[in-house]
Amino acid sequence: MTRLSRSLLFFLGVAGVCSASPGALLTPASPSPRSLETRSRSGFLSFPIQQTQRDKPRVSRRQVDDISAPLFNVSYVGYLIELSIGTPGQSVKVAIDTGSDELWVNPDCNDRELLATQRQECLANGRYNAARSTTSSTDKVIGPPTETIQYGIGSVEMEYTTDNIAFPGSDIELDSVQFAIATETDDLNEGILGLSFGNGTNLVYPNLVDELFAQNITDSKAFSVGLGALGSESSGVLIFGGIDTKKYTGDLIMNEIQGPQFARDIHRYYLNLDSIGIDRNGRTATYSGSSAVVVLDTGASFSYFPDSVLRAMASDIGGRYSANAGLYLVPCSLLEQDGTFDFKFESGVVKIPIRDMIIQDTQAQACALAADKELAGSGIDMLLGDSFLRSVYVVFDQTTGTIGMAPYVDCGSNEQPLPATGAKGMKGECDPASSKQDKDNAAGGRLVASYASVWAGVVVGLLGLALV
Ligand SMILES: *[C@@H]1O[C@H](CO)[C@@H](O)[C@H](O)[C@H]1NC(C)=O
Numbered sequence: 001m002t003r004l005s006r007s008l009l010f011f012l013g014v015a016g017v018c019s020a021s022p023g024a025l026l027t028p029a030s031p032s033p034r035s036l037e038t039r040s041r042s043g044f045l046s047f048p049i050q051q052t053q054r055d056k057p058r059v060s061r062r063q064v065d066d067i068s069a070p071l072f073n074v075s076y077v078g079y080l081i082e083l084s085i086g087t088p089g090q091s092v093k094v095a096i097d098t099g100s101d102e103l104w105v106n107p108d109c110n111d112r113e114l115l116a117t118q119r120q121e122c123l124a125n126g127r128y129n130a131a132r133s134t135t136s137s138t139d140k141v142i143g144p145p146t147e148t149i150q151y152g153i154g155s156v157e158m159e160y161t162t163d164n165i166a167f168p169g170s171d172i173e174l175d176s177v178q179f180a181i182a183t184e185t186d187d188l189n190e191g192i193l194g195l196s197f198g199n200g201t202n203l204v205y206p207n208l209v210d211e212l213f214a215q216n217i218t219d220s221k222a223f224s225v226g227l228g229a230l231g232s233e234s235s236g237v238l239i240f241g242g243i244d245t246k247k248y249t250g251d252l253i254m255n256e257i258q259g260p261q262f263a264r265d266i267h268r269y270y271l272n273l274d275s276i277g278i279d280r281n282g283r284t285a286t287y288s289g290s291s292a293v294v295v296l297d298t299g300a301s302f303s304y305f306p307d308s309v310l311r312a313m314a315s316d317i318g319g320r321y322s323a324n325a326g327l328y329l330v331p332c333s334l335l336e337q338d339g340t341f342d343f344k345f346e347s348g349v350v351k352i353p354i355r356d357m358i359i360q361d362t363q364a365q366a367c368a369l370a371a372d373k374e375l376a377g378s379g380i381d382m383l384l385g386d387s388f389l390r391s392v393y394v395v396f397d398q399t400t401g402t403i404g405m406a407p408y409v410d411c412g413s414n415e416q417p418l419p420a421t422g423a424k425g426m427k428g429e430c431d432p433a434s435s436k437q438d439k440d441n442a443a444g445g446r447l448v449a450s451y452a453s454v455w456a457g458v459v460v461g462l463l464g465l466a467l468v
């Protein structure tokens with residue numbers, strides 16, 4: 001979820017284009033049979049990430065008035081972790097979101113915009129009842145008692161409270177953490193754990209990342225994330241104050257986090273990107289106009305590029321724009337091919353397999369590029385969401401002001417604390433060759449098990465399925 005800044009809210013209010021913005025809806029699916037077990041050792045706190053999935057019709061604005069037009073059902077994958085809030089602890093699952101900065105719980109599961117299954121899953125994520133907690137209080141709240149957050153998609157009105165927060169499977173408990181309880185939500189069916197900058201930058205109170213540091217659980221305001229392969233329940237991990245050197249290969253490319261980019265912008269995980277290119281079938285090319293300041297956002301399913309760049313990327317892989325889907329449809333054969341989109345940052349290139357940026361319907365009948373064009377006028381040039389982040393292991397480090405990235409490979413587990421000096425020089429232990437294995441598994445999995453794909457369902461005839 002991209003938290004919009006004040007100037008942008010103003011812009012949206014005036015222009016009334018709330019639906020076409022960065023940040024995609026995160027939605028939950030059936031609870032994992034695997035129990036969530038948090039691991040904690042000194043200096044860090046590690047969570048398995050739970051993938052959830054929810055279908056949502058993708059309707060272009062043009063279609064809203066025309067009910068006979070086809071619907072395109074996209075299934076968005078969300079990434080959740082479980083918290084235990086209050087005394088005794090109440091289990092609540094929340095989406096991890098580097099695009100925003102506050103923790104809130106209790107979305108409105110009766111929101112009329114939610115599908116029946118979304119409602120069930122909304123309820124299954126758990127709710128927090130302050131009245132049932134002996135440590136809940138509103139006396140210690142810092143700042144205004146209520147707040148409204150507008151995300152790229154969706155919004156929440158909420159009331160602040162403080163309570164203790166513990167982590168399932170660990171004996172770590174944070175005292176008196178400020179967070180919020182939703183009083184009204186729009187188009188959001190899970191609580192959100194904002195992992196971006198908190199007290200003294202975007203907020204007047206310490207958020208969870210601040211508290212983990214202040215209460216000596218972590219040695220720095222840093223965490224690392226490997227979202228894991230799609231459909232693989234066991235591979236994703238979020239580690240506060242730590243790193244897992246068996247979740248990536250080679251050296252981390254370290255880049256400096258950039259400050260706010262425009263008047264009244266907030267602090268975000270911004271990086272300078274020199275260019276985007278392609279490396280495929282022995283040909284390389286660089287897209288003009290692809291130099292930008294990018295935001296890394298685990299809460300967005302798609303990535304967002306300037307229109308001309310998106311068009312060039314799609315065209316290079318045989319994409320054709322579908323106005324009905326509002327997406328570029330591409331040949332599904334790309335899922336079995338090599339080739340990368342190359343993101344050149346200041347201190348190195350991150351190669352993202354093209355197949356990882358493609359989503360597929362459950363019947364394996366249509367595929368599309370998991371990217372959209374940016375919101376003109378938002379101030380944000382480019383956003384790299386899950387379609388980019390799934391392929392990398394990322395260390396977000398506010399203390400050193402850097403972000404480290406390396407190709408994600410899962411070759412086991414070696415979790416260790418991140419020193420206050422940062423992740424620089426911590427080499428990944430995985431063999432790059434094992435990404436080959438990932439590739440085979442991923443492609444096979446998508447084609448065989450429909451629920452391992454991100455995209456559920458296509459409707460009925462109308463969409464040039466000939467591309468397949
Ligand atoms: C929040 O930040 C302000 C300004 O940087 C600081 O004075 C204050 O002590 C911080 N509050 C907490 C609770 O850490």
Ligand SMILES: *[C@@H]1O[C@H](CO)[C@@H](O)[C@H](O)[C@H]1NC(C)=O
Nearest residue numbers: 175211212213214215216217
């Ligand atoms: C955290 O550690 C510092 C330094 O060791 C200590 O002064 C402080 O009291 C500790 N804070 C908490 C909440 O334990």
Ligand SMILES: *[C@@H]1O[C@H](CO)[C@@H](O)[C@H](O)[C@H]1NC(C)=O
Nearest residue numbers: 057071073115456457458459
């Ligand atoms: C897509 O979603 C809509 C609305 O929920 C539903 O009516 C339609 O049957 C779905 N289509 C497919 C192919 O799943």
